[in-house]
């Protein structure tokens with residue numbers, strides 16, 4: 126009787142130990158998941174375009190109101206050493222002469238202020254083909270360029286010929302050349318996790334197939350909206366961006382961003398100087414979103 130009791134206790138102990146090992150095994154497997162990296166997300170300002178008409182940003186805004194546009198790129202610094210840039214800014218002389226930006230620095234120099242050399246940018250996500258987002262792609266010599274297939278094919282052909290005037294001719298030439306060199310990856314549509322922890326979405330309709338990115342960070346999911354949401358006001362007042370091919374679809378995209386972000390305050394607009402007020406650190410034109 127006593128022996129049987131001891132045996133039963135021994136069996137119970139073995140079962141417990143096995144369960145413990147099993148739990149340990151699960152934890153090890155989770156820790157080794159390849160999709161685990163998180164990103165620090167920085168808005169980086171490389172220029173200001175002063176006195177821009179607010180009605181060019183907010184549909185229906187008073188035509189006499191003006192705003193100083195923050196010109197930004199967004200750096201996603203991965204815990205796995207990957208350095209992803211969202212958009213590339215602009216740098217050609219004719220654009221600088223035309224727009225008279227204040228406090229202009231090369232977007233690559235602005236990124237260097239955040240501690241990442243241009244050659245260390247591994248990936249560059251182009252949200253859309255406008256000059257102030259695409260024009261700087263040749264400043265980052267080792268980056269793989271990610272753009273929606275529909276955005277690319279709608280605006281240019283493989284020789285770099287412009288098919289829709291939303292893209293500037295020199296930008297089309299450079300993008301086509303990088304594609305011929307095998308540095309461009311075309312994304313097939315909505316809700317694609319193109320890089321572990323970074324998922325892109327379409328439907329913002331700022332351009333034909335503009336995209337935005339949801340990024341896994343240590344504070345939750347951050348949405349880098351780019352021009353699919355110009356200003357915080359678009360979201361707060363439920364107003365579409367002024368430049369859109371489809372206002373209803375733009376509003377739907379903004380509503381979706383709210384469901385994707387861990388908190389609405391983690392949705393980063395494309396040109397709002399307020400970003401650097403809400404996220405003042407580390408400063409000097411760099412805002413850590415958190």
Ligand SMILES: [Zn+2]
Pocket residue numbers: 253255258331352
């Ligand atoms: Zn734009």
